[in-house]
Amino acid sequence: MEFIYEVDGGDFGKAGNASSAVKKILKQLNVHPKIVKRTVVALYEAEVNIVAHAYKGIIRVNITPEYIEIVLDDKGPGIPDIELAMKEGFSTASPKVREMGFGAGMGLPNIKKNVDELNVSSEVDHGTIVEMKTYL
Amino acid sequence: MIQIYHALKVDKDICYGCTHCMNVCPTDAVRISDGKALILKKRCIDCGECLKACPVDAIYVEQDDLDNIFEYQCRIALVPAVFTGQFPTYVSEEEIFSMMKELGFTHVFQAEFMVDVINELMDEQMKINNEKPLISTFCPSVMRLIQVRFPALIDHIASVKPPVDASAAFYRKMLQNQGVPDCQIGIFYVTPCAAKIAAIKGWSEDQGAVINGVINMRYLYNKLYAKIKNNKDRDRELPILPHLSSKAIQWSLTRGEADNMKGRCLAVDEIHNVIEFLERLENDEIPTVDYLELRACDQGCAGGVLLHGNRFMTVDRMKRRAYQLESVAGDVDWKEYAEIIEDRNLFVSKIDPLPTISLDQDFQEALKKMERIRNLMCYLPGIDCGACGSPGCQALAEDIVQKKANLSNCVFLQRMMEKNKKLSSEHAIRIIERTWGRDRLDKDCKKIGAKNEGM
Numbered sequence: 001m002e003f004i005y006e007v008d009g010g011d012f013g014k015a016g017n018a019s020s021a022v023k024k025i026l027k028q029l030n031v032h033p034k035i036v037k038r039t040v041v042a043l044y045e046a047e048v049n050i051v052a053h054a055y056k057g058i059i060r061v062n063i064t065p066e067y068i069e070i071v072l073d074d075k076g077p078g079i080p081d082i083e084l085a086m087k088e089g090f091s092t093a094s095p096k097v098r099e100m101g102f103g104a105g106m107g108l109p110n111i112k113k114n115v116d117e118l119n120v121s122s123e124v125d126h127g128t129i130v131e132m133k134t135y136l
Numbered sequence: 137m138i139q140i141y142h143a144l145k146v147d148k149d150i151c152y153g154c155t156h157c158m159n160v161c162p163t164d165a166v167r168i169s170d171g172k173a174l175i176l177k178k179r180c181i182d183c184g185e186c187l188k189a190c191p192v193d194a195i196y197v198e199q200d201d202l203d204n205i206f207e208y209q210c211r212i213a214l215v216p217a218v219f220t221g222q223f224p225t226y227v228s229e230e231e232i233f234s235m236m237k238e239l240g241f242t243h244v245f246q247a248e249f250m251v252d253v254i255n256e257l258m259d260e261q262m263k264i265n266n267e268k269p270l271i272s273t274f275c276p277s278v279m280r281l282i283q284v285r286f287p288a289l290i291d292h293i294a295s296v297k298p299p300v301d302a303s304a305a306f307y308r309k310m311l312q313n314q315g316v317p318d319c320q321i322g323i324f325y326v327t328p329c330a331a332k333i334a335a336i337k338g339w340s341e342d343q344g345a346v347i348n349g350v351i352n353m354r355y356l357y358n359k360l361y362a363k364i365k366n367n368k369d370r371d372r373e374l375p376i377l378p379h380l381s382s383k384a385i386q387w388s389l390t391r392g393e394a395d396n397m398k399g400r401c402l403a404v405d406e407i408h409n410v411i412e413f414l415e416r417l418e419n420d421e422i423p424t425v426d427y428l429e430l431r432a433c434d435q436g437c438a439g440g441v442l443l444h445g446n447r448f449m450t451v452d453r454m455k456r457r458a459y460q461l462e463s464v465a466g467d468v469d470w471k472e473y474a475e476i477i478e479d480r481n482l483f484v485s486k487i488d489p490l491p492t493i494s495l496d497q498d499f500q501e502a503l504k505k506m507e508r509i510r511n512l513m514c515y516l517p518g519i520d521c522g523a524c525g526s527p528g529c530q531a532l533a534e535d536i537v538q539k540k541a542n543l544s545n546c547v548f549l550q551r552m553m554e555k556n557k558k559l560s561s562e563h564a565i566r567i568i569e570r571t572w573g574r575d576r577l578d579k580d581c582k583k584i585g586a587k588n589e590g591m
Contacts, residue, residue, distance in 0.1 A: 001507055019419050029502045030494035033288035041420045065500055136499070 005059040007050045009076065015051040018059050019044040022070075029063065031136065039068055039134050042114040045107045046130050050074045054127065067116075068134045078124040086112065086120070140490070142180050143197050143333035144187060146173045151194035152583075153572055157186035158527050162407045163285065167535070168525040171573020178492045181280040182331040183407045183432045184441035191584060197330045197442065200349040202356075205240055208322025210311060214304055214347070215326050216247040217385045218437045221454040222357050222445050227364055233377060235363050236356075243307075246377060247325065250302035251384040252470075253477055257296045257484070259398050262426060267292045269402070269417075269425040272393050274298045277331035277432035278410055279487055286414050287489035292428075295484045299387060300325055300332070304346040305482040310473065324349045326356055328440030331432065353442040378469075382458040388437035389451055391429070399426030406434040495537065505537040512536055516546055523547045525571040545571060 003025065005018035019040050026036045043059075050057035054076025062069040079085045086108050112118050117133040151172045158166040158173065165179035166186060173194070175186070187195040205211040213236050220229050233244040262270045271292045273279060282289050297305070304323050311321050325347050327333055333350045386392045394401035402425050404413045410430045416422055433439035438450040470477065495509075496502040512533040520528035524545035526535050535541035543549055544559065544567055553559035569576065581588040 001503060001510075016416070016419055016421055020415055023415075023418065024493075025506065027285075027491070027493050028495045028506060030491075030497060030499055033290075033489070033491070037288040037418065040418065044419045044421065063503070065503065 001063050003061040003063075005061075007047060007057045007059060007072075007074075009051060009053070009055040009057070009074075012048075012051055015048045016044055018047050022061055025061075025063070026068070031068075035068075035134060035136065038114040039070075042111045042132055042134075043070055045111050045114075046070070046072045046132070049107050049130070050076070053077060057127075065136065067136060070132050072130040073127065074129075075127045078126055079120070079122040079128055080124050082120050082122060140177055140180075141334050141338035142175065142177055143182055143199075143330040143337065144175060144180065144184065145196055145198050146175060147194045147196055148172045150192050151190075152192065153576070154191060155522050156189040156191060157195060158522060160185045160189040161527065162411055163281070164527050164531050166527065167540075168522075168571055170570065171576055179284065181277050181284065181407075181432075182329075182334040183277045183281075184330045185407060187330065187441050197333060197352055199333065199352040199355065200324070202239070202351060202359075204349050205322055205324055208348070209320040210243065210316050210322065211241045212243045212245055212307060212311075212321065212323045213241040213326060213351070214245050214247050214300060214307070214323055216300065216328060216388060216437060217380065217454060217457075218328050218388055218440065218443060218450060219326055219353055219357070220457070221438065221450040222353070222443060223361070223364075223453075225453060225456065229377070231364060231367070232360060235360050235367070238363065239359065241324075244377060245303065245307050246380055246384075247300040247303050248380055248384040248387050249299075250306055250483065251299050251387045252381065253306075253483060254296055254299055254302055255383075255393075255396055257480065258294055258427075261294055261296060262397070262399065265292075265294075269422075269428040270294050271428045271430060272298075273485075273487070274388075274393060274429065275331070275431045275433075276335035277329070277407065278430040279335070280331065280490075281407075281410065281432075282414070283487060283490040284492045285411070286418055287491045288418060289414065290487065290489045293487050295486055297483050297485050299384075301346065301485070302483045306473070306476055308346050309476045309479070309482060313476070322348045324351050326351045326353050328353045328437050328442050329433065330441060353440070354444055357444045379461055382461045385454055385458040385461065389454060390431060390434075390436040392436060393429040394427065397427040397429075400424065401427040401429065403429040403431075405431040405436055405439070407432045495534070508537045509533040512543065515543065515549060517548045519548075521547075542567075 005021065007018060008014065022043055023036060023040045026039060047059065050072060054074035057072055057074030060071045108120065111132060115132040115134050119131040122128040153168045153171040153173060155168060158168060162183065162185060163179045163181055165176045167174045167176065220232055223232060236244050269292060271294060273294050273296060282293065308321055308323060312318060323346065325332065325336065327350045336347050336350055383396055390405045391403045394403040404410050410432065435447040435451055439447040443450060494502060495505040513529065516529040516533060518529050524532045524541065526532040526541060532541055532546060536543060544553065550559060550564045550567065554561060554564060580586065582591065
């Protein structure tokens with residue numbers, strides 16, 4: 001079953017809406033609380049990344065009896081060096097974003113910690129695609 | 137399946153299915169059926185929002201008969217500080233407590249007596265607990281909310297008993313040490329809320345109940361205040377309890393705990409605020425907080441549904457009382473009780489998850505049901521009018537897949553079906569009557585707001 005959410009860049013007040021919706025769905029599907037938590041934490045981080053860095057994005061969540069697959073596809077500046085972005089503490093977030101408590105450079109590493117498979121691909125000046133998968 | 141006990145009940149003779157309760161319930165636990173409110177046991181957390189919203193007092197709290205205390209030789213009233221906060225300041229604690237003895241209690245003890253011990257135990261636990269923040273066990277409604285809606289946060293909950301339970305355990309032990317047989321000890325908590333009744337009545341045998349019954353605070357207040365008003369003999373010798381510390385008196389108010397715990401402590405009160413906060417906490421959106429005090433009622437226990445007075449006045453009175461005691465550390469001689477207090481097992485307990493929002497225990501089945509819900513939502517109007525007897529379109533869709541309602545319950549879809557000749561007008565009326573009762577559509581000038589109200 002597929003669920004689709006749109007995310008606007010720059011609107012931190014709405015960051016977390018998609019994660020909360022997905023959380024409710026996973027709970028209704030009787031997914032183990034630990035897996036719900038891990039998935040939602042990863043999704044929230046990725047959602048905030050779109051809000052903080054991109055202009056807009058689409059989140060596609062696909063739930064099957066075997067796994068939860070989430071693909072976040074954004075239009076934005078892209079990531080020039082993905083390996084560097086995966087390092088803890090590295091961030092390109094603006095001071096304004098940091099002031100709001102985001103952009104500590106923990107996003108991607110934290111996502112990696114909370115999912116079974118993670119794939120990040122990016123094209124500079126075009127956008128980033130984050131694919132994550134968690135097995136049930 | 138664990139049977140959950142609930143203290144909130146609907147008096148079907150009084151209820152007229154007005155939907156106020158259904159609209160305010162924070163966990164979507166109310167439905168209207170046959171013209172009456174129906175509380176779904178699996179979802180209810182006994183917060184009492186429905187009781188507050190009911191315009192005709194059809195929702196009530198199940199309580200123990202005061203006469204039940206006479207089953208015991210040693211009859212203890214366990215009184216929280218908010219109880220004395222109900223009375224005007226010219227009525228002294230001593231007068232209140234002595235009147236309680238006239239009602240038949242042999243002892244009056246304070247529910248917050250154990251606050252210092254609890255405070256210390258929680259500080260210790262905060263140091264070793266891996267999960268941050270540590271969540272207080274104080275509010276039973278919040279505990280149930282976490283059990284049913286936020287099971288992933290269970291590990292955050294402290295294992296220290298709330299003051300009332302810890303104090304009950306303490307007093308029971310103290311009386312036993314004084315030679316009173318356990319079967320003769322009856323401890324009755326004077327409760328400001330429904331959730332505490334549910335928590336106490338919901339105890340299973342093996343958990344070892346330390347509280348034997350609950351007395352509705354509003355009921356006791358009315359009884360006592362009438363007695364006090366008629367009491368001419370103000371000057372006689374009256375029993376005095378040790379004074380609580382200023383901290384203990386304010387413990388049940390908002391920030392009562394947070395202001396006394398170490399580290400970064402946050403207090404959130406009122407059930408909708410608590411739900412919103414827990415949602416965020418579960419998403420890891422909350423930066424590091426060491427301790428979390430959560431209360432279902434606005435202003436903490438002073439906002440309890442069974443309190444007589446205005447909650448802000450109650451807070452003011454309690455703060456005044458606490459202020460008078462600020463210089464005093466409370467006159468409890470802890471040394472006297474060293475042996476009991478050292479038995480830390482008396483003050484700890486554990487809370488288990490009871491997740492209840494899943495559509496089905498089986499994942500495949502749940503997935504199928506969710507697919508159906510999404511499909512049904514294509515047809516439902518999405519205006520959450522509640523005319524179907526469920527609190528909103530999503531809730532109706534969920535009820536339909538759980539075979540508890542039909543698509544034709546929706547009044548808008550009824551019109552469509554009638555237009556397409558799939559439903560006769562007579563049948564549509566019968567559906568409405570099933571939800572709202574037989575005479576719902578009859579003219580009634582005696583209803584609230586109508587021209588003959590009260591006549």
